[in-house]
Amino acid sequence: MHVLAVGAAAPAFRLPAAEVAAAWGRKGGRGQAAVCGADEDVLTLAAEAAGRAIGASGLQTDIVDGLWWGTSRPPFAEGPSHAVLAAAIGLSTKSGGALCSGSAHAGMEALLGAADAVGSGSARVALVVVSDAVVPGAGTAFEERCGAGAAAIVLVADNGPASLGARVTRTHPYLGRYRGDGEAATRDLYDARLFREEVFLPTMRDVGEQLATLDIGAWSLPDPDGRLGTTVAKQLDAGTPASSAVFTQLGDTGAAAALLGAAGALDASGTVAMIGYGGGRATGLVITAERAVPGAASVAAILADGQPTTYAATLRARNQLVPNGETVPMGVPPESAQLVRGADEILGLLGARCVDCGTINTPPSIHPHCISCGSAKFVLTPIARRGVVHTFVINHTMPAPFVAPLPLAIVDLVDGARVMLQVVGSGADLRVGTEVELVLRRYIHERGVPVYGYKARAVPNEESA
């Protein structure tokens, strides 16, 4: 099984550990963790990483046969998590794959599942996405280091720049870090010493020593608390693992950690070993790169890009700090007909191009007639994902659950379509003429489920033409 390309994504914000420590009356707090804004989650991170991997592979999304997604905690506890992500990535409605979840080990399960599908011939092109944004219990010891991020990898049978090699799995039925049935947040370890000495280190040694018999150039090792990773690396004589930079930037990214820690190391030829741990299981996998894997070179820059945030804002985004009283419900409930009719055009960003005058009408379902010429003849088309701000506002006055400031922009896309969308961020730097790209975001979390759509995000200056 060969690797065609990789991609990565990190959320918008970085929370200093010291802020969390101070809030709980603790001294210190080292480093930072990547945390989601209110409009980000495991699915938006997964979509962004997948888009980058597919972009780096040079493939069209419609030839991907399956999506294997690993995450501790899918956005719908029960629901169309996999289907929504597949639609947002633009995969064919005939694509297959699997959603692996339930612990941070889910990332390795997705990767091995996809590899087996390619190996067996049931899929020619497999897309693997691993993402996590675990909600740590407030005040837990691992809260300071609990991060978020995503990685993606495109697998094919042969002719890729890298190939998958040996794999090792060990399993032990111990309860480590977990979330109880119906609970909103992940619990702390019962006893950190017990976990370290009897669960984590023995398992790592078991798996790691098997892999270490090969000639490993770079390691991606788990580091659930900011200290255990160093101990494991010493045990395996692994030096400074390739994954340590990821942990420094993002903290523990759970199910995404193993692949995220390895992805950057695929930038050059060599052998990379990764170990994923969670839920009483540990799996190691070796990837050997013959040459640089497309997408690997940009991983470091993606991880480094983040804005500082506060503990209060993080708690609000995680729905752990909620306004008193009732909030205004969305006029169109998430399960309603409008979102059944509109799902494809919202997630796939579709427009209706008028056959007679060329005007792109968005969204198609509310435009039986062209806004420019009145014609009823259309061709459905994905609209462009880049454009410039024609005009904008920043809304400061809305009832809960809205949080101000909320910028909204009228955007002229490069294909001539015009859309109005919310804008990522505070809008402080927004101007008429600002170049933006459209990115998937979580608009609402209501009735226990997310609703996704696109937002405009300013393109960094160096990227704009």
Place this chain on the structure above:
Amino acid sequence: MSWNRVAVVGAGLIKFGELFEQSYEQMASGAFDAAVASVDKGFDPSTVETAFVATQRGSLWGQEGIGGNTIPTALGLAGIACTRVENACPSGSDAFRVGAMAVASGVYDVVLVIGVEKMRDKSSDEGLLSRAASGHPIFNRGETAPVLFAPFATRHMHEYGTTREMLASVAVKNHYNGARDPFAHFQNEITIDDVLKSVPVCHPLHLLDCCPQTDGAAAMLLVNALRAREFTDDPVYVAGFGVATDHPYLHEKGSFTSLKATTLAAERAYSMAGVDPSQIDMAEVHDCFTITEILDIEDLGFFDKGKGGVASIEGETSLTGSIPVNTSGGLLAKGHPIGATGVAQLTECWWQLRGEAGERQVEMRNGYALQHNVGGRGSGVSVVNILTTHRT
């Protein structure tokens, strides 16, 4: 060619404001009484044959499905024909148009047009602001009323160099007028600095760039022009009207410096009345936000496109300017009880045409007054009514 088959013989309103102590029905009754009392030669309420009631959001006072039957009972007229007219912010002005057409058709001789709106029975968060969560789940999410107009301010400033001071001058002028209108919600004058320093509501609009949420009611009595002299020796006539629509979503707009619905409605009203903008002596226009009045006075043809900001700050729209606008204080100072707004604006026009506007009276050289509303999702509907003292 004039169109003079309908006369307005009575008009009145209640003091606008936060009327927590009054019910919807009491407000309606107060406005009707004021209109009846305004008829020079007296008016027997039982002569009303039909009523058109404008209420835009019954949901704001707990009547989600309000129809036509609440008003007649509140006015002691149970049994008469009554129809509710809902057409967004122009609901009141459209009810007036529908009432005028009912008279012009010859079916009715005496018609009541009444606008009533309770804006403050629900909290601000639960009231109008809650529309941030209504409409399309993605493409409108966060779209409160200011979001419908603030993008026009951003773009007007970008294209024409309109400044926040120019926007503010609209609020200053309308508060000056409102301080001279006993029916206005706000009775205080403000300065440009007050507007600039007020809290941001929806960039680039700040609090004093925005109209308040106001309870209110207004009523007018329309009769067949041939019977006008039974009621008054100083009737005012309906010269013309125009209604137009535009696309309902902001991203469907072709321009963010002009409201197409206003332009079209105005063309139709001017054509029907046989006048041009230079013949209008005063205008009551839709100033839900300061930028809206600047768009209006350009789109209605009083000033060239892009010049509305300069005209405003230079006083061209003041009581003594070349075209006095919003002599009543406008929506910004008098208030915007949605269904009542258009009827109240027309009442101000009626007073100005009859020389009854007191301290606010402007010089009526040609005998024409114009009233305008624009609103709805994407400012997609506009109504323009033109009143005149001319019979022929």
